[in-house]
Amino acid sequence: xxxxxxxxxxxxxxxxxxxxxxxxxxSSYSPSLFWYVQHPNKGLQLLLKYTSAATLVKGINGFExxxxxxxxxxxxxxxxAHMSDAAEYFCVVSPNTGGFKTIFGAGTRLFVKx
Amino acid sequence: DVxxxxxxxxxxxxxxxxxxxxxxxxxxxxxxFWYRQDxxxxxxxxxxxxxxxxxxxxxxxxxxxxxxxxxERFSLILESASxxxxxxxxxxxxxxxxxxNYGYTFGSGTRLTVV
Numbered sequence: 001x002x003x004x005x006x007x008x009x010x011x012x013x014x015x016x017x018x019x020x021x022x023x024x025x026x027s028s029y030s031p032s033l034f035w036y037v038q039h040p041n042k043g044l045q046l047l048l049k050y051t052s053a054a055t056l057v058k059g060i061n062g063f064e065x066x067x068x069x070x071x072x073x074x075x076x077x078x079x080x081a082h083m084s085d086a087a088e089y090f091c092v093v094s095p096n097t098g099g100f101k102t103i104f105g106a107g108t109r110l111f112v113k114x
Numbered sequence: 115d116v117x118x119x120x121x122x123x124x125x126x127x128x129x130x131x132x133x134x135x136x137x138x139x140x141x142x143x144x145x146x147f148w149y150r151q152d153x154x155x156x157x158x159x160x161x162x163x164x165x166x167x168x169x170x171x172x173x174x175x176x177x178x179x180x181x182x183x184x185x186e187r188f189s190l191i192l193e194s195a196s197x198x199x200x201x202x203x204x205x206x207x208x209x210x211x212x213x214x215n216y217g218y219t220f221g222s223g224t225r226l227t228v229v
């Protein structure tokens with residue numbers, strides 16, 4: 001069975017400060033992990049994905065995430081927040097062996113203060 | 115640029131109407147999905163299709179049906195719209211093969227209001 005938990009429903013940072021959005025997962029097999037971003041009234045856009053290659057994954061817009069198997073975590077980070085980063089972020093887990101059971105986290109809304 | 119296009123951004127329908135939500139992708143993807151997104155409930159899978167004319171129920175199929183007559187088009191049908199189907203509807207597509215090699219590509223969403 002798989003599950004994904006986004007530990008914070010809301011995160012607020014000041015512009016120019018680091019961003020940390022936390023995600024823990026559980027999976028009975030080797031998972032693929034994704035982060036998506038959703039701006040208001042828009043669809044979800046893929047930020048980055050982990051597929052059992054390098055554990056540190058770089059994505060678009062300066063975001064990156066590190067897969068830590070021992071901690072079952074896949075936290076999303078960015079060194080310096082920009083106003084345009086204000087959005088909702090979803091952590092997603094899928095089985096790496098095929099199949100269609102994709103689990104979406106509940107989402108973390110990121111607020112960026114000027 | 116690859117795209118998933120949903121035909122309407124905003125839609126208002128009356129209770130009891132039959133509603134069609136259309137989704138078209140230009141990536142030659144085999145797999146297509148319909149989700150609904152509600153505050154506090156996240157994304158929930160309604161139906162998906164892994165090939166033309168093939169469909170599978172997701173987690174909340176009640177009150178919905180789907181149609182996939184062509185590879186690029188996946189339609190969601192609300193047979194008799196009800197107010198509890200007011201929601202944001204998201205279409206997505208994904209290529210074949212190991213799931214890990216493909217992320218989803220989402221459309222911009224259709225915000226449906228049933229009055």
